[in-house]
Amino acid sequence: MSTAPHSALPAQGRATAEVLAELKGFGADDPHYKEGRLWSLVYYLDEEYSQFLGDAYQEFSSANGLNPTAFKSLKRFENEIIAGVAEMFHGTPEVCGVVTSGGTESCLLAVKTYRDLARSRGVTQPEMVLPVTAHVAWFKASEYFGVKVRLLPLDKNLRADVKKLPRLCNRNTVMILGSAPEYPHGTIDPIEEFSAIALKRKIPLHVDACVGGFILPFMEMNRRKLPLWDYRVPGVTSISADIHKYGFASKGASTITYRNLDYLKHQMFVYQDWPGGVFVSPALLGTRPGGAYAAAWAAMQHFGKSGYRDLAKRTMQAFDKMRKGIEKMPALYVMGEPTGPLLGYGSRDPDVNIFAVGDQMDAKGWKINRLQNPDGLHAMITASHLEVMDDYLRDLKEAVATVKANPALAQSGSAATYGMMSHIPLRGMVKQKVLDMFAQMYRAGGQDMDLHAAHAPEPGLKGQMNALVDRLAQWYVTRQQQRQSQR
Ligand SMILES: Cc1ncc(COP(=O)(O)O)c(C=O)c1O
Numbered sequence: 001m002s003t004a005p006h007s008a009l010p011a012q013g014r015a016t017a018e019v020l021a022e023l024k025g026f027g028a029d030d031p032h033y034k035e036g037r038l039w040s041l042v043y044y045l046d047e048e049y050s051q052f053l054g055d056a057y058q059e060f061s062s063a064n065g066l067n068p069t070a071f072k073s074l075k076r077f078e079n080e081i082i083a084g085v086a087e088m089f090h091g092t093p094e095v096c097g098v099v100t101s102g103g104t105e106s107c108l109l110a111v112k113t114y115r116d117l118a119r120s121r122g123v124t125q126p127e128m129v130l131p132v133t134a135h136v137a138w139f140k141a142s143e144y145f146g147v148k149v150r151l152l153p154l155d156k157n158l159r160a161d162v163k164k165l166p167r168l169c170n171r172n173t174v175m176i177l178g179s180a181p182e183y184p185h186g187t188i189d190p191i192e193e194f195s196a197i198a199l200k201r202k203i204p205l206h207v208d209a210c211v212g213g214f215i216l217p218f219m220e221m222n223r224r225k226l227p228l229w230d231y232r233v234p235g236v237t238s239i240s241a242d243i244h245k246y247g248f249a250s251k252g253a254s255t256i257t258y259r260n261l262d263y264l265k266h267q268m269f270v271y272q273d274w275p276g277g278v279f280v281s282p283a284l285l286g287t288r289p290g291g292a293y294a295a296a297w298a299a300m301q302h303f304g305k306s307g308y309r310d311l312a313k314r315t316m317q318a319f320d321k322m323r324k325g326i327e328k329m330p331a332l333y334v335m336g337e338p339t340g341p342l343l344g345y346g347s348r349d350p351d352v353n354i355f356a357v358g359d360q361m362d363a364k365g366w367k368i369n370r371l372q373n374p375d376g377l378h379a380m381i382t383a384s385h386l387e388v389m390d391d392y393l394r395d396l397k398e399a400v401a402t403v404k405a406n407p408a409l410a411q412s413g414s415a416a417t418y419g420m421m422s423h424i425p426l427r428g429m430v431k432q433k434v435l436d437m438f439a440q441m442y443r444a445g446g447q448d449m450d451l452h453a454a455h456a457p458e459p460g461l462k463g464q465m466n467a468l469v470d471r472l473a474q475w476y477v478t479r480q481q482q483r484q485s486q487r
Pocket of ligand 1 (some may be wrong): 102179242255
């Protein structure tokens with residue numbers, strides 16, 4: 001992290017032009033997303049479109065959606081966004097919902113809603129069924145709202161094993177989750193089969209379409225064959241869908257919709273005795289950013305169905321190209337049954353450590369996320385990636401060849417750390433270790449979390465414990481690698 005040449009809070013204010021010039025410089029070390037080098041986090045088209053979103057945002061950047069009766073403009077954006085989403089998902093006119101700040105907020109809200117609905121029916125020890133591949137936001141919600149997770153395992157094709165679902169449900173089950181698609185492998189969970197079980201047991205079924213919500217409907221309009229996952233499936237009671245992902249809105253915009261108001265009203269919060277006045281809030285945040293609503297509305301108006309269909313078409317061209325390119329490399333395989341727009345891939349060659357391949361790709365300037373259980377690399381593909389796909393596949397081929405020629409690369413760089421983190425059996429230890437490293441980033445003054453660097457041991461008992469954990473982890477990973485190469 002670069003150090004500040006200025007005082008963090010200057011004694012005297014600075015000229016706006018000077019501040020802006022310096023602020024722009026902060027981006028120098030950021031991933032090169034404008035050149036298609038980043039495979040998650042950002043949905044970028046071009047400067048003209050970014051300017052348009054920025055203008056829309058700026059118009060309402062001071063407006064506050066805290067009280068939906070104050071800014072009529074924001075409620076209107078919200079109404080139109082929700083109506084558009086309900087139509088995209090084949091909802092009846094009863095479908096209703098709220099614009100939120102992002103996928104995580106939408107997922108947290110669903111858990112709060114269904115916990116409170118179940119509470120109103122006397123459930124005091126709430127549980128929910130999540131496929132192993134559910135996004136981490138659901139595990140966060142479990143911790144935040146005290147709803148116990150029952151994990152639905154995957155079958156050998158990395159699909160949620162629906163046969164095991166009935167026995168995970170009981171009187172305390174407040175909701176079942178399915179994803180369209182799930183983040184790690186891009187597979188759409190078997191929502192129709194989930195729905196049959198959910199209806200029989202009278203359990204709400206939420207579909208996490210945070211990734212897929214703004215692309216699957218348009219892939220279907222483009223005649224891609226997809227399983228049903230939206231309100232056409234009778235057991236689906238709610239859907240989360242992010243506009244700031246494949247809807248190409250500015251950051252800070254997602255939606256949660258419900259089949260009808262009987263569900264949504266359990267999301268609302270009212271406190272009638274506050275000296276500040278009777279307080280009512282539809283979502284998690286207090287102040288809600290008007291700019292994000294305006295930009296989300298503007299994005300939907302700008303693209304419309306035709307624009308989103310075009311984006312979906314180019315995205316899927318890129319997806320197909322990547323999938324075929326990876327399948328042609330004998331050392332690699334594509335995980336599960338991805339429908340797009342994202343996928344994961346791993347190594348089937350014991351001499352090719354996939355995390356070392358990731359390191360080689362990083363060195364060539366790509367920014368790629370890592371997967372575990374099984375180990376892999378990840379790609380969230382957008383329309384802009386079509387232009388760089390040939391370069392990506394060429395570099396990937398070279399990276400695989402380099403690692404195959406130098407298997408020891410698996411024990412160096414971030415490959416060693418990722419290998420350790422994903423394989424060491426004492427998961428609580430990994431959690432503690434990551435927490436310690438992550439917390440360092442939030443120490444006063446802030447530091448980077450560098451997975452390539454060897455950290456100097458801390459003094460005292462804790463330092464010794466950490467060093468021991470590191471040594472144990474190294475030993476475990478080396479032993480696994482030796483076993484693998486003996487096979
Ligand atoms: C399936 C799924 N759900 C929820 C989320 C959380 O979204 P956000 O990062 O906007 O909070 C993500 C993010 O990638 C996701 O892939």
